[in-house]
Structure formats: structure tokens, C-alpha cells
Amino acid sequence: MKIKFAHISDVHLGAWRNERINELGYKALEKLIDFIIKEKVDFVILSGDLYDVSNPKVEVIDLATKAMKKLKDVNIPVYGIMGSHDFSPSNKSMVRPLFTAGLYIDAWVPELTVDNKIKLNFLVDPKTKIKIAGIRARKRSLEIEEYRELDREFLETEKGPKIFIFHTMLSELKPKEFKDMESAPKSLLPQNFDYYAGGHLHKTVPEILNEESITLKISERNNIIYPGYVFPTDFRELERNKQGGFCLVSGEIKGENLDLNVKFIPIKVIDIENISLDCTNKVVSTVLSELEEKLSNRDYQDKIVTIRLFGPLSSGKTYDIKINEIIQNFKEKGAYEVLINKNALTTEEYQAISISTGKSNEEIETALIKEHAGKVRINNFTTVKLEKKIYQLLNIFGTERHSGTKVMDYNDSLKQSFLNIFEVQKSKELKQ
Numbered sequence: 001m002k003i004k005f006a007h008i009s010d011v012h013l014g015a016w017r018n019e020r021i022n023e024l025g026y027k028a029l030e031k032l033i034d035f036i037i038k039e040k041v042d043f044v045i046l047s048g049d050l051y052d053v054s055n056p057k058v059e060v061i062d063l064a065t066k067a068m069k070k071l072k073d074v075n076i077p078v079y080g081i082m083g084s085h086d087f088s089p090s091n092k093s094m095v096r097p098l099f100t101a102g103l104y105i106d107a108w109v110p111e112l113t114v115d116n117k118i119k120l121n122f123l124v125d126p127k128t129k130i131k132i133a134g135i136r137a138r139k140r141s142l143e144i145e146e147y148r149e150l151d152r153e154f155l156e157t158e159k160g161p162k163i164f165i166f167h168t169m170l171s172e173l174k175p176k177e178f179k180d181m182e183s184a185p186k187s188l189l190p191q192n193f194d195y196y197a198g199g200h201l202h203k204t205v206p207e208i209l210n211e212e213s214i215t216l217k218i219s220e221r222n223n224i225i226y227p228g229y230v231f232p233t234d235f236r237e238l239e240r241n242k243q244g245g246f247c248l249v250s251g252e253i254k255g256e257n258l259d260l261n262v263k264f265i266p267i268k269v270i271d272i273e274n275i276s277l278d279c280t281n282k283v284v285s286t287v288l289s290e291l292e293e294k295l296s297n298r299d300y301q302d303k304i305v306t307i308r309l310f311g312p313l314s315s316g317k318t319y320d321i322k323i324n325e326i327i328q329n330f331k332e333k334g335a336y337e338v339l340i341n342k343n344a345l346t347t348e349e350y351q352a353i354s355i356s357t358g359k360s361n362e363e364i365e366t367a368l369i370k371e372h373a374g375k376v377r378i379n380n381f382t383t384v385k386l387e388k389k390i391y392q393l394l395n396i397f398g399t400e401r402h403s404g405t406k407v408m409d410y411n412d413s414l415k416q417s418f419l420n421i422f423e424v425q426k427s428k429e430l431k432q
């Protein structure tokens with residue numbers, strides 16, 4: 001029997017603060033849904049992070065519901081799990097209503113055995129009879145502990161064909177740039193599945209799928225697949241300028257096994273233009289004129305433009321580089337949206353921060369505060385006094401809002417404490 005399914009992951013609908021960019025993410029999902037309907041897939045596997053947060057806004061939920069409904073209407077079931085982003089430890093994830101309505105089918109069906117192991121029950125896809133089991137993610141990859149408690153024998157001895165869905169990074173498959181991210185050894189996965197549908201890693205793995213757009217044969221040694229994101233979810237991902245997409249998996253059921261081929265299908269909704277400008281030892285006007293030059297040299301029509309400014313300016317303040325004006329200039333040249341990142345842009349004033357490793361957090365904090373306090377001049381404040389104030393400030397920022405306190409009251413009291421620390425009269429309105 002011939003089969004075909006789509007493997008999607010990390011949609012992160014509504015991940016952007018910029019609504020125009022969110023719209024592109026929505027468009028990407030719609031395009032994807034239309035594509036797989038046309039392809040007449042038997043089912044869809046979603047390896048987590050449909051949403052960017054567990055409680056997205058109504059527009060986002062509505063859009064996801066529409067997308068799922070569209071598939072349901074043509075009898076394409078969607079099997080999946082909650083990812084690290086849309087999981088809620090208090091079970092308040094907005095993925096739940098989708099599960100309840102049957103628009104999305106939860107592949108995480110755990111059961112505690114008498115010897116306290118986690119038994120994952122299988123779903124059976126009615127049309128293909130393929131068995132599906134999955135382990136949902138938790139925040140900060142806490143699900144890794146649960147892999148160790150799985151009733152592996154049950155999972156491994158169940159007759160196939162079968163697919164395992166998970167949302168965890170595997171150490172052996174971890175690309176260099178994610179080296180600091182939590183991961184689990186491959187050996188934690190239960191064996192004997194035909195296809196391992198991975199999520200969480202915002203990159204297509206094996207990389208060759210996305211890089212050379214080849215069709216890969218799934219083999220026993222090569223059956224763990226991560227499609228990566230559907231549309232970039234943050235600045236860095238836009239900057240990497242790798243198209244998002246999903247995996248289209250097709251092949252045949254051969255007895256208890258699957259004979260599969262996988263192909264990455266890019267979903268392109270916009271062109272991206274990346275600008276990276278080293279500002280080391282430049283003055284503000286030089287940076288601006290270099291940007292001006294780039295502005296006139298390239299075509300930005302209907303593109304997302306990312307601009308990264310970095311390095312220490314020789315003089316002036318980082319806020320002398322007016323982001324809004326730059327954005328305006330690029331938009332006048334037809335750019336769809338412009339994002340500027342100047343996190344790594346510094347000035348003499350804040351430069352040369354030395355952090356010694358091996359010290360405790362407290363020691364590092366003390367050293368940093370000392371260093372910074374010595375660099376800022378505020379009328380009537382000695383360095384020692386300023387240091388003290390920074391500590392007071394950190395204290396205030398560390399106060400949590402009690403459940404009985406209204407957000408507005410909490411904000412007001414934060415503001416008042418801030419004013420008190422810096423000995424500012426409330427009548428003088430704080431300028432942003």
C-alpha cells in the first residue's frame with residue numbers, strides 16, 4: 001500500500017511582536033496547508049510548537065483552528081504533541097481545545113504502569129493502520145527525564161509499521177550553533193520505529209535535505225528527521241536566511257515496516273535581505289552614511305530587511321542611531337518590513353566589560369556593577385552611591401507581583417520605588 005504524509009514542526013504562530021511579520025507566518029501555514037491538501041497526503045504529523053506560547057491571542061488560535069479544520073474537511077487527520085512552547089505545566093494550553101474538537105489528535109497518550117513506568121499507548125491511523133506514539137515536550141526540555149521512565153519494552157515490541165513523535169534535541173544530531181541547548185542522547189529514543197518525527201530543533205536535519213533539496217531514503221541508520229521551522233521565528237533565523245518549510249514523506253507499507261523517502265518542501269512567502277554593519281571605531285554619522293549607501297545600492301522592494309549593527313562606536317551614544325528613521329528610509333524604498341538589531345552595538349562608555357569565569361554569579365554581578373557604576377556620571381551621585389542604587393534597583397526588579405495585586409498597582413509601585421531610589425519627584429514626569 002502506498003502512503004504519503006506531511007511532517008511539520010515548530011510553526012510558532014504569532015511569534016513576532018511585529019504583526020506584519022506575523023502575517024507572513026500565517027501565510028506560510030496557509031500555503032503549507034493548501035500544498036498538502038493538493039498532495040493528498042494520508043495524514044499530517046506535527047512535532048510540537050504549533051503556537052509560540054501556550055495562550056496565544058484569539059487571532060492566532062482562530063487561524064490555527066481554521067487551518068486544522070481545512071484538513072479535517074478533507075479527511076486528513078493531524079497527529080501531534082505539544083512542544084516546549086505551547087505546553088503548559090498547569091494544563092492550560094490553547095492546544096487543548098483543538099485536541100478536544102478532534103481537529104488535532106494528541107499522540108501523547110501516557111499511562112502509569114504498576115511499576116511506575118510511563119507506558120505510551122499507540123494511536124492507529126484508521127486509513128493506513130500505521131501506529132503512532134509520541135512524547136510531548138515540557139519547558140526547558142524537562143521531558144528528557146520522562147524518556148528514562150518509558151516502558152520501552154512495550155514500545156519496542158509492538159508490531160509496526162510505527163512512527164514516534166517527539167520534541168527534543170538529540171545530542172548526536174545537534175548542530176554546532178545549538179551547542180548550549182539542552183539535549184538528550186539518541187539512545188533514549190525507543191527503538192524499532194520506522195520514522196522518528198522530531199521537533200524543537202529549528203533547523204532541518206539531516207541538513208542536506210534543506211541545503212541540496214534532495215530526496216533521502218529513510219533507512220534504519222537514517223530515520224530521525226527534523227523539518228525545522230515553517231517560517232523564521234526570530235531575528236537570527238531571518239538573518240540565517242534559510243527558507244522554512246516541512247517534510248513530505250512518501251513510500252510504501254511493506255508488512256510491518258515502512259519503506260520511505262523524505263523530501264524537504266520549502267515554503268517561500270517573502271525575500272529577505274540581510275545587512276550586517278561593523279561599527280567598530282566609527283562615529284554615528286559614518287554608520288548612517290554607510291547605511292545610506294547600502295540603501296541606494298540594493299533593491300529592497302517587498303523584502304524583509306534585517307540590519308545588524310555591532311561593535312563599539314568611537315564616540316556618541318548607541319541611541320544616537322535612530323532606529324525609526326532608518327526603518328522609514330528603507331520602507332520608502334519599498335521594504336516590506338525592517339528589523340534592526342543593535343544588541344551588540346556599544347559605545348566607549350559601556351565598553352570593556354571584563355567577566356572572569358569560574359567565579360560565582362554573585363561575584364560576577366558585583367564586579368559588573370562596580371565597573372558600570374564607575375562609568376556613568378549622574379549629578380550628585382558618587383560611584384559608591386550609584387552602586388548602591390543599582391543594587392536597590394535589582395531588588396525592585398526582582399519583586400514578583402502577588403496574585404492579589406492588580407497589574408496596574410504593581411506597575412505603579414515599581415515606578416514609585418524607582419523614583420524613590422533616584423530621588424526624583426513624581427511631579428517631574430519620567431521621560432522614556
Ligand SMILES: [Mn+2]
Nearest residue numbers: 010049085200
Ligand atoms: Mn520550537
